[in-house]
Amino acid sequence: MILIATTFCGFVVLTNLSLAYNTVGTYQVAKMLTTPCVIMMQMCFYDKHFSVMIKLTLIPIALGVIINFYYDLQFNIRGTIYAGLGVIVTSLYQVWVNRKQKEFQMDPMQLLYYQAPISAAMLFIIIPVLEPLDNTIIRHWSCFDISIVLLSSIVAFFVNLTSYWIIGYTSPLTYNMVGHCKFCLLLLGGAIIFHESLAFNQTTGIALTLGGIILYAHVKMKDNRSSPSDSTMEEGKSLVHKI
Template identity: 35%
Template sequence: MGEVSSFQLGVIGALFLSVASSVSIVICNKALMSNLGFPFATTLTSWHLMVTFCTLHVAQRLNFFESKPVDMKTVMLFGFLNGISIGFLNLSLGFNSIGFYQMTKLAIIPFTVLLETVFLKKQFSQKIKLSLFLLLVGVGIASITDLQLNVVGTVLSLLAIITTCVSQILTNTIQKKLNVSSTQLLYQSAPFQAAILFVTGPLVDQMLTKQNVFSYKYSPIVLAFIILSCLIAVSVNFSTFLVIGKTSPVTYQVLGHLKTCLVLAFGYTLLHDPFTGRNIIGILVAIFGMGLYSYFCTQENKKKQSGDLSIASQVKDRDHSSPLLGGKNTGHQDKESPEVKKPNKDSLV
């Protein structure tokens, strides 16, 4: 029971860190891009990842965690895929309206569910699907304004959805299959993510903004916000891997939509952004859907844990009862109940 409670505390801590750091970096980046006129989002992300790797390298040198070697091809593929997904998301935002970009982000959840069902044979109950549907409807009502379709933007959105879903599923799968922590996987993959974005970032940003990041005039306040953004990004990147590793890609996406609602609410209360009754209704529906999702997930996990405990106790009782079948009457018992030995034989396989 102690292990279960400590695991639950770890999950809660990871979720809180993810929400707090993500909302903070949105606020910081909004000030940097909207108020200070620094529009180079993809290049900034590459700097985030470089600072994250440097921070983790120092932490590893100070023995805060142990670096675990992982297959280089797997890490390179994973790192490049993560970097490419970030680039496609930024391109999707650049070539589409805000409404269609929000639709792209909403589509990540059902597509992730589809991929996990088809390829990983994971089962989602009807209650879970209903709660996810309510969540998506709520976020859609709150955040989607207009939908302007174009061929290039649609293709980029599809590529962004596919690469994001696959990279998040891989984050969860690699951590569990290779038995590596979120810190170890982030430390191994961050250089490759940073490399792909460091090369492609300036090109993507120039394509979207018609400006060159290297010819931009950096004032002291812009540099200060860039440094702050990079420091917050360390927590964002770490908590992302931590949440996906401890929960699932779908749960991480649900958490992401909670962040969207919090950012909308923050913008209204502190920044006095335009806010309507539609936004309020959407946020309430989304929070209700998220609450249902959390409740149903907790109930299903409890059922699974109780089922695992009952199976373990049955196996234990069977193992303890086996010597009683031995002794002088072993031969007689084997004749009358030949199936007694069969479960023991199967359990050894």
């Protein structure tokens, strides 16, 4: 639990620092690197195998994100360090959430129940070091401000819970695909609801990313349909061997 809580705190702190010291484009491209990092960790440390088609679906997704933000890519030493560490810690956190749910035979709510208080205690120690608490203390808090903070906390709870559900019942890779889909929906929602203009490169990037996600879903469903028959064949071979 302490390991999961520690990686959760690192994921929260480092991604926020990455956003603070990088442009939005650099932050998004670094965030996209979590997907291949998750695959590498599972292959190297947990002997998990991914089909060639699954790996190929990452190409249009990566290209889509890069095309969206290539004009906003700016690198600096501190921002790059925070972004790199954020990618590693976030990937480790996602992989461990998936593994520990199965190892401890817990559902997502149970794991979150044990992990959240430990993470809160750790962040309570880190916050005074990284946050300007003087501004927080002297600020005049209106009812509206307090309600927004409470609403944000409720939303954060459901974000964490749904993250555990997706990672626990599917996989860290599928969770990253959902994240990429959310990114596209944000851009499309801004254009449709708030009438924000979409440049040609953004439209192309969204199309590539969504195309890659749809292709991934198709390949994943195909693999899942073939899995039962594969396991049945293996059981048959084992039975023949025993006879």
